[in-house]
Amino acid sequence: MAAARRGLSFWIDIGLIPLINLAAAFLVSGLIVLLIGENPLRAAWLMIYGAFGYGEAWGYTLFYATNFIFVGLAVALAFHAGLFNIGGEGQAYLGGLGIAIVGTFAGFLPRFLAIPAAIFSAALVGGIWGLVPGWLQARRGSHVVVTTILLNFVAASLMAYLLVNVLIRPGQQSPETIVFPHAFWLPQLWTWLGPFGVDLGRSPLNASILLALLCCILFWLLIWKTKLGYEIRVVGHNRDAAVYAGINVGRIVIIAMILSGALAGLMAVNEVLGAQHRVILGFVAGYGYVGIAVALMGRNHPIGIILAAILFGALYQGGSELAFDMPRVSRDIVVVVQGLVILFAGGLEHLFGPLLQARLMRPQRSQP
Amino acid sequence: MDYFDQSVFLAASTIRLATPLVLAALAGLFAERSGVVDIGLEGKMLAAAFAAAALTAISGSHLLGLAGAIVTSMMLALVHGYATITHRGDQVVSGMAINITVAGLGPTLAEAWFGQAGRISLPPGRGRFMPIELPFAAGVRDIPIVGLVYTDIISGQNLLTYIAVLTIPLAVWVLYCTRFGLRLRAVGENPAAVDTAGISVASLRYRALLMTGLLCGIAGAYLSIAQSEGFTRDMTAGKGYLALAALIFGKWRPVPAVLACLLFAFTDALQARLQGVSLPGIGSVPTQLVQALPYVLTIILLAGFVGRAVAPRAVGKPYVKER
Numbered sequence: 001m002a003a004a005r006r007g008l009s010f011w012i013d014i015g016l017i018p019l020i021n022l023a024a025a026f027l028v029s030g031l032i033v034l035l036i037g038e039n040p041l042r043a044a045w046l047m048i049y050g051a052f053g054y055g056e057a058w059g060y061t062l063f064y065a066t067n068f069i070f071v072g073l074a075v076a077l078a079f080h081a082g083l084f085n086i087g088g089e090g091q092a093y094l095g096g097l098g099i100a101i102v103g104t105f106a107g108f109l110p111r112f113l114a115i116p117a118a119i120f121s122a123a124l125v126g127g128i129w130g131l132v133p134g135w136l137q138a139r140r141g142s143h144v145v146v147t148t149i150l151l152n153f154v155a156a157s158l159m160a161y162l163l164v165n166v167l168i169r170p171g172q173q174s175p176e177t178i179v180f181p182h183a184f185w186l187p188q189l190w191t192w193l194g195p196f197g198v199d200l201g202r203s204p205l206n207a208s209i210l211l212a213l214l215c216c217i218l219f220w221l222l223i224w225k226t227k228l229g230y231e232i233r234v235v236g237h238n239r240d241a242a243v244y245a246g247i248n249v250g251r252i253v254i255i256a257m258i259l260s261g262a263l264a265g266l267m268a269v270n271e272v273l274g275a276q277h278r279v280i281l282g283f284v285a286g287y288g289y290v291g292i293a294v295a296l297m298g299r300n301h302p303i304g305i306i307l308a309a310i311l312f313g314a315l316y317q318g319g320s321e322l323a324f325d326m327p328r329v330s331r332d333i334v335v336v337v338q339g340l341v342i343l344f345a346g347g348l349e350h351l352f353g354p355l356l357q358a359r360l361m362r363p364q365r366s367q368p
Numbered sequence: 369m370d371y372f373d374q375s376v377f378l379a380a381s382t383i384r385l386a387t388p389l390v391l392a393a394l395a396g397l398f399a400e401r402s403g404v405v406d407i408g409l410e411g412k413m414l415a416a417a418f419a420a421a422a423l424t425a426i427s428g429s430h431l432l433g434l435a436g437a438i439v440t441s442m443m444l445a446l447v448h449g450y451a452t453i454t455h456r457g458d459q460v461v462s463g464m465a466i467n468i469t470v471a472g473l474g475p476t477l478a479e480a481w482f483g484q485a486g487r488i489s490l491p492p493g494r495g496r497f498m499p500i501e502l503p504f505a506a507g508v509r510d511i512p513i514v515g516l517v518y519t520d521i522i523s524g525q526n527l528l529t530y531i532a533v534l535t536i537p538l539a540v541w542v543l544y545c546t547r548f549g550l551r552l553r554a555v556g557e558n559p560a561a562v563d564t565a566g567i568s569v570a571s572l573r574y575r576a577l578l579m580t581g582l583l584c585g586i587a588g589a590y591l592s593i594a595q596s597e598g599f600t601r602d603m604t605a606g607k608g609y610l611a612l613a614a615l616i617f618g619k620w621r622p623v624p625a626v627l628a629c630l631l632f633a634f635t636d637a638l639q640a641r642l643q644g645v646s647l648p649g650i651g652s653v654p655t656q657l658v659q660a661l662p663y664v665l666t667i668i669l670l671a672g673f674v675g676r677a678v679a680p681r682a683v684g685k686p687y688v689k690e691r
Binding site: 140 | 405452467
């Protein structure tokens with residue numbers, strides 16, 4: 001199927017259209033910077049330098065990108081099954097709960113067990129938080145968009161309750177868990193790469209990025225090389241055809257949502273095991289929503305998602321530097337760019353090149 | 369305070385908290401009954417709250433602030449319409465895009481134009497919608513029960529709350545008693561039939577979205593220049609989504625949706641009241657769990673365990689005219 005598409009239009013579709021959408025988003029953001037009374041070109045330069053100009057910047061950019069790969073894959077996997085998972089925020093938050101449980105109550109584990117147990121637990125609890133809307137969609141017909149939004153709020157309340165009342169470190173006021181034992185700390189990449197002359201400063205970039213890349217490979221294998229992946233794509237393309245082909249649609253919807261939730265839950269591995277070493281109230285900080293923009297920009301393909309995640313990692317890191325150097329421009333401008341990317345790449349996807357756009361997400365009737 | 373005073377206090381704060389929810393839920397009602405999913409209620413409200421606070425801060429006139437809020441919100445509704453009606457884009461994605469863009473834009477512009485980290489403050493005590501004392505409110509206060517209900521619940525709200533109350537019958541009338549309302553409901557169920565009758569689906573949906581924008585504008589203005597003194601980052605705090613939940617909880621009908629808003633506002637008021645209070649026999653109630661109640665209730669309803677919420681049939685589907 002992929003081979004048949006690999007004409008000129010294929011490259012326009014995966015190369016040109018995302019770039020046009022990105023350019024449109026940046027153009028509007030530039031106008032906003034102009035409106036604020038600053039020079040958009042200088043702002044862009046400060047952002048690029050802040051994201052890629054020196055070693056530590058690279059480290060931070062890739063650290064954020066790691067988060068966005070996980071949540072981007074989560075949204076993309078659900079997209080392949082024709083589901084829009086807006087619940088990445090809550091699922092990632094609950095992934096933190098998975099880590100908190102292991103880190104708090106199984107702190108005695110040796111290192112070779114501690115980290116795999118924590119990673120598994122993050123994926124498991126995130127997956128359960130994805131299973132709920134998946135099951136509701138498959139068996140009770142409740143729309144997954146609505147239930148995932150609602151579950152984000154339930155997750156926020158649940159985590160607030162647990163962090164304030166149950167998991168809080170004894171004898172302190174701020175709602176956060178204990179600092180987990182060193183066995184749960186993922187190695188920082190600057191300690192690995194420093195001796196080879198790669199300067200990453202003291203950035204929080206850690207071994208999670210390897211896990212993220214592994215997930216990309218597994219994602220590709222699952223979606224394009226397995227029977228399950230094929231079934232997921234058939235359900236996403238045409239539910240009626242899937243039923244006709246004897247695919248158990250409900251089962252596929254549930255599995256896709258579990259896997260999607262598990263991928264989102266893994267985001268907590270990067271933030272908690274890799275950087276903060278404890279679970280803090282609200283640590284997801286909106287990163288779950290970035291997954292939507294990343295998946296849309298990356299056209300639901302791992303390579304595209306990696307590129308889009310690096311782009312958004314650069315935006316988040318560059319945005320902090322920009323806010324520092326240009327005090328009138330707030331860090332929130334990054335969120336504006338993110339929203340505009342979703343608007344142009346998603347909501348207005350039929351604005352640029354409507355004929356070419358229809359290829360990836362829509363059913364292809366001419367294909368067998 | 370005795371139990372009666374407590375209830376009056378709770379009722380009064382329920383109404384204050386319900387006002388933006390009612391306006392936003394009715395706003396969503398127009399969009400969804402016309403067949404356009406609008407999860408952008410949140411963003412429209414937030415943008416309106418920003419515009420209201422910004423214009424009020426600059427001009428000193430809260431009426432100008434309200435007008436600015438409505439215009440801003442209606443413009444965002446048109447963006448949503450352009451993406452989803454004209455270009456047949458995904459309605460959920462477009463709504464999400466608006467929410468996220470506004471969530472970033474508000475604090476960005478507040479910082480650039482007003483120099484405070486992501487907020488606009490209004491001078492306290494003036495320049496916003498103040499509580500209106502209805503006639504005789506002070507005089508009848510001493511009459512038992514009725515007096516307190518009149519002075520503390522019915523009187524003493526601000527203009528926008530009274531507008532919200534009036535909007536309820538008005539929305540019912542527009543939706544069920546006018547030709548526009550009939551067509552709007554029809555276009556949400558069976559756009560092809562409306563098209564066959566020679567009525568433009570697109571123009572009807574655009575008009576429905578403009579109503580949505582209007583009501584979200586008032587709701588947003590309520591948040592920043594009536595309920596509080598200015599704009600703060602993410603001040604809608606999920607109220608747009610909660611209104612959407614109320615709309616679903618009310619099965620896409622105006623009066624049940626308003627009742628759901630009142631229920632949700634009541635749980636919110638109760639939650640604030642219960643903070644740190646120990647109830648006899650139960651102990652202290654975890655307020656976070658009370659906070660989650662509206663969402664959990666809506667999920668249970670959506671799952672079809674209590675009745676069945678059936679959405680307008682054409683909701684979420686872009687209309688493609690037959691060629």
